[in-house]
Amino acid sequence: QVRLVESGGGVVQTEKALTLSCVVSGFTFSRHAIHWVRQAPGKGLEWVAVISSDGTLDYYGDSVNGRFRISRDNFKNTLYLQMNSLRRDDTAIYYCAREADGALDFWGQGTLVTVSS
Amino acid sequence: DIQMTQSPSSLSASVGDRVTIACRASQDIANYLNWYQHKSGRPPKLLISAASTLQSGVPSRFSGSGSGTYFTLTISRLQPEDFATYYCQQSYSTPSVTFGGGTKVE
Numbered sequence: 001q002v003r004l005v006e007s008g009g010g011v012v013q014t015e016k017a018l019t020l021s022c023v024v025s026g027f028t029f030s031r032h033a034i035h036w037v038r039q040a041p042g043k044g045l046e047w048v049a050v051i052s053s054d055g056t057l058d059y060y061g062d063s064v065n066g067r068f069r070i071s072r073d074n075f076k077n078t079l080y081l082q083m084n085s086l087r088r089d090d091t092a093i094y095y096c097a098r099e100a101d102g103a104l105d106f107w108g109q110g111t112l113v114t115v116s117s
Numbered sequence: 118d119i120q121m122t123q124s125p126s127s128l129s130a131s132v133g134d135r136v137t138i139a140c141r142a143s144q145d146i147a148n149y150l151n152w153y154q155h156k157s158g159r160p161p162k163l164l165i166s167a168a169s170t171l172q173s174g175v176p177s178r179f180s181g182s183g184s185g186t187y188f189t190l191t192i193s194r195l196q197p198e199d200f201a202t203y204y205c206q207q208s209y210s211t212p213s214v215t216f217g218g219g220t221k222v223e
Contacts, residue, residue, distance in 0.1 A: 033212060037161075044219040045153075045161065045204050050212045059213045062118075095160055102208025103151040105172070107160035 002026040002106045004096050009111030016086055022079040022096035022108055030054070030074040033099040036081050037107075038092035046092075049081065050099070064090075086115045119143055119210050123203075123217035130222055136192040138220045140205035145185050149209035152181055152190045155219075156201045164203075165190065195222070 008020040022034070036048040049070040051058045058070050069082040079096050091114050097104035120143035130136050140150065148168040153161040163172050165181035168188055178193040192199055205217040 035214070037216075044202075045155070045206075045216040047214050047216060050214070052212065057212065061213070097161075099211075101166065102149055102211045102214070103163055103166040104153075104161070104206070104214075105163050105166075107162075109160055 002098070004098065004106060004108035006094060006096055006108045006111035009094065009113045011114045011116055012086055014086060014088060014115055014117045017082070017084045018086060018113060019083065020081040020094055020096075020111060020113070022081075024077050024079070024096075024098070027098070027106075029072075029077040034072065034079045035097045035099055035104060036070060036079075036094060037097055037104070038090075038094045039110075040089065040092040043092075048094070051079070083113070086113075088115050088117070091115045119146065119207050119215050121205055121207055121215050121217035123205055123220050125220060126218060127221040127223060130195050132195055132197055134195045136195050136199075136222060138190045138203050138205075138222075140183075140188045140190070140217050142186045142188075142207055142209075146207045146209035148184050149207055149211075150181075150183065150188045151206045151208060152179075153204045153206065154199075154201045155204060161204065192222075 003025045035050045049060045051070045067085045071080045093110040095110045097107040122141045150168045152165040155161040169181045202221045
């Protein structure tokens with residue numbers, strides 16, 4: 001049974017940092033690229049970042065590029081999202097999702113990040 | 118960057134209705150188009166990949182079509198559990214991807 005479980009969300013002040021984690025089980029983690037996708041209150045889905053299966057390549061959406069960093073530990077079956085210089089418009093539910101041939105076929109339940117001054 | 122535009126942004130429908138949602142890409146993306154259903158408080162669910170491939174367990178009343186720059190998601194007979202927001206997503210520019218703005222079916 002494929003599972004992705006996010007954690008690390010919470011309330012954080014503007015300009016501070018926060019790191020999210022996503023622990024996976026039920027599939028061979030090291031064979032899949034994994035994405036972070038977020039949904040701000042009242043908004044649609046926004047792609048945040050992706051990391052390749054071996055962790056050597058990473059890409060970011062324009063709104064987070066230079067502030068967020070995605071990483072993974074294939075021995076721990078864990079994905080991370082380090083978020084720096086947080087802004088109020090980073091407030092959102094953050095989902096990790098497994099990629100299969102370009103589609104995001106399994107998603108976690110999400111973790112809420114609230115950025116407040 | 119490839120932009121994805123969905124229409125309408127919301128629609129009102131009744132149980133039993135046929136519903137069609139459109140998604141337009143800013144450039145040719147062949148069939149690299151996926152559809153998701155998203156209900157409040159739950160993670161998005163992949164319905165259709167590669168423009169028209171129904172995922173396992175997804176009811177056959179859902180169908181997808183299109184290629185190039187224009188795609189549609191059709192629900193043949195709307196059921197109560199289908200009221201949700203639907204998103205298209207292009208994977209032509211993988212590893213980075215783009216979602217459409219969403220269509221709320223209410």
